[in-house]
Amino acid sequence: MKITVLSLFPEILEAYFASSIMAKAIERGTMVAELVNIRDFATDRHRTCDDAPYGGGPGMVMKAEPLAAALDSVQSASAATEGMRTIYPTPSGRLFTQHDAERLAVEEHLLFICGRYEGIDQRIVDLYVDEELSIGDYVLSSGEIASLAIIDAVYRLIDGVIRSESLIEESHSAGLLEYPHYTRPEVFRGLKVPDVLLSGHHAEIKRWRSARMREKTKAVRPDLLAESERICDERSEEPNGRNQGN
């Protein structure tokens, strides 16, 4: 998969792309990452990328021309543009979920536009953007962090990026939150690892973990519990999170 990110501050993203798991995926050729500085496509003397909004109001808006020039350069450089999906992370987008991550993980090329200020000129959305995604009901100061959140959720699902067993049992893959994890030492500050985990009794461990998943989900995300039971009924399986997929 290729990932292109358009940003006014690509240095924010560089550390992430150089980090261990992503760097390894890039080294292996599983991932290709491309950072594009939008400012390189501004043509005036001051390389202006923002301007006041028509109609008035607070803040600034990212100008259409530098963004369009940057987007055109990516499109003309990539051979198969039909294989490219353009994503604009914005708090006014549809809520991004694990289901979206799974859907996007099979794309050939994802392009992210990082907005700053009050956002980008609507005509860029109209002309170039395939989907607007929000990462939650709160407002971040810029699109870089939201883009990284989406990229991270997506690329780890690609074959060969992380061990597939890790993906099967984790939170949300079956709509339930994860069970608690323990590693050595057996006693830490007077707190002991639950006996069942030391028993070597795999069926018991599985039951214990399922119970903890349901308990935790009921306590903090009852909305997910209802949805998970619906999905499991559909599959006529036990709602214990052992099954892969959505």
Ligand code: 6GU
């Ligand atoms: Cl995608 N962008 C920004 N700036 N804030 C957000 C967001 C995105 N999703 C939630 N808050």
